Amino acid sequence: MTPQASSPPGLDEVLAAVDSALRDGRRRLAEAAATPGSFAAAQREVLGKRSALASVNALLGGLDPDGRRQAGAALGAARKELEEEANRLEAVVAEAERRQRVAAERLDLTEMAIGPKTPPLSHSGRGVGRLHLVTQTRDELEDTFVAMGFAVAEGPEAETDWYNFEALNMPPAHPARGMWDTLYLRLGEPGTVLLRTHTSPVQIHLLEAGELPIYAVMPGRCYRRDTPDARHLPVFHQIEGLVVDRGITFGDLAGVIEAFTTSFFGPAIHSRLRPSYFPFTEPSAEFEVTCPICRGEGCRTCSGSGWIELGGCGMVDPNVFSAVGIDPERYSGFAFGFGIDRLAQVRAELSDMRALIDNDIRFLRQF
Numbered sequence: 352m353t354p355q356a357s358s359p360p361g362l363d364e365v366l367a368a369v370d371s372a373l374r375d376g377r378r379r380l381a382e383a384a385a386t387p388g389s390f391a392a393a394q395r396e397v398l399g400k401r402s403a404l405a406s407v408n409a410l411l412g413g414l415d416p417d418g419r420r421q422a423g424a425a426l427g428a429a430r431k432e433l434e435e436e437a438n439r440l441e442a443v444v445a446e447a448e449r450r451q452r453v454a455a456e457r458l459d460l461t462e463m464a465i466g467p468k469t470p471p472l473s474h475s476g477r478g479v480g481r482l483h484l485v486t487q488t489r490d491e492l493e494d495t496f497v498a499m500g501f502a503v504a505e506g507p508e509a510e511t512d513w514y515n516f517e518a519l520n521m522p523p524a525h526p527a528r529g530m531w532d533t534l535y536l537r538l539g540e541p542g543t544v545l546l547r548t549h550t551s552p553v554q555i556h557l558l559e560a561g562e563l564p565i566y567a568v569m570p571g572r573c574y575r576r577d578t579p580d581a582r583h584l585p586v587f588h589q590i591e592g593l594v595v596d597r598g599i600t601f602g603d604l605a606g607v608i609e610a611f612t613t614s615f616f617g618p619a620i621h622s623r624l625r626p627s628y629f630p631f632t633e634p635s636a637e638f639e640v641t642c643p644i645c646r647g648e649g650c651r652t653c654s655g656s657g658w659i660e661l662g663g664c665g666m667v668d669p670n671v672f673s674a675v676g677i678d679p680e681r682y683s684g685f686a687f688g689f690g691i692d693r694l695a696q697v698r699a700e701l702s703d704m705r706a707l708i709d710n711d712i713r714f715l716r717q718f
């Protein structure tokens with residue numbers, strides 16, 4: 352006989368409700384475990400104050416003592432089962448989430464660029480990698496200058512004020528220091544140790560070593576407080592050149608720049624010098640090469656001029672020789688310095704220099 356709507360549910364109905372809460376609870380937990388981010392809410396729904404189990408619990412009061420005992424035992428068993436299932440699934444969900452997080456944050460240091468310049472596959476079957484475009488350019492520059500009779504030297508990236516400025520004819524408070532936005536290190540007296548803003552300090556190291564004559568190039572990393580943009584990076588590379596000998600003239604400088612230009616870029620590309628100013632060279636010049644992209648016709652990269660500026664150069668200022676104890680009456684010399692990243696940018700026709708440091712493997716594998 353069906354009980355009246357108003358009469359309290361009997362034992363069978365309560366047991367059926369327990370059964371149904373158990374089945375629904377199991378299904379709800381299983382569904383939530385398979386749906387990312389929804390497990391905690393499902394746990395509250397199945398086991399919390401507003402759960403089906405809690406509603407069934409409220410029905411126990413309408414049963415006789417024997418029915419209440421039976422239904423209470425069934426309810427307790429159902430709750431226990433659902434709690435255990437919830438705990439088990441919670442651990443499974445947490446592990447899946449952890450795996451997902453690790454996969455998302457994974458940095459594969461073994462990922463290599465594979466392309467035409469990549470050497471044969473390694474034993475692991477992966478490409479064995481390649482040099483960065485800037486390193487390739489630096490190597491080519493060194494090879495070109497070595498073939499012209501230059502030695503390769505290096506200097507420190509953390510420098511004192513003396514090497515970066517003072518010995519280069521820029522005493523404290525000299526306005527030309529403002530040409531380089533400098534990053535100072537918290538070392539020693541404030542303002543005395545810095546990250547070199549150019550490779551010119553290596554000139555001073557070589558001159559102080561005093562082994563003359565000098566025919567050297569000095570590649571390396573430089574630092575400036577420059578905001579990254581299409582043609583600037585705060586960390587970039589230059590290659591410095593220094594020649595010191597008896598009777599060196601500006602003609603020698605122009606000849607070396609031109610010989611380098613044709614040897615590095617090929618016979619269609621030439622150089623020219625434009626008057627400029629650097630505190631450590633006198634006279635000073637900017638040196639430019641025929642735009643390798645339009646071959647001098649004028650294009651967007653060279654702003655229509657047909658020429659691209661690569662760096663600065665000039666005859667070593669006599670004050671620099673005096674600062675390191677070399678007699679400027681006996682020796683003369685020239686120096687030059689230009690940007691390796693800038694050169695790589697021009698040759699690879701990159702509209703934005705920042706591509707060099709983005710570390711996008713799709714970009715890097717093209718070179």
Ligand code: FA5
Pocket residue numbers: 548549550551575577582583584585586587588589591629632635660661662663664665686687688689690691692693694
């Ligand atoms: C110098 O740094 C001088 N030391 C060059 C020099 C050496 C002159 C020897 C005379 C004798 P300048 O600040 O213009 O000069 O920099 C030279 C080149 O470095 C620039 O033409 C450019 O190619 C490169 N360069 C400079 N700043 C940056 C930067 N933030 N990012 C990338 N390349 C840069």
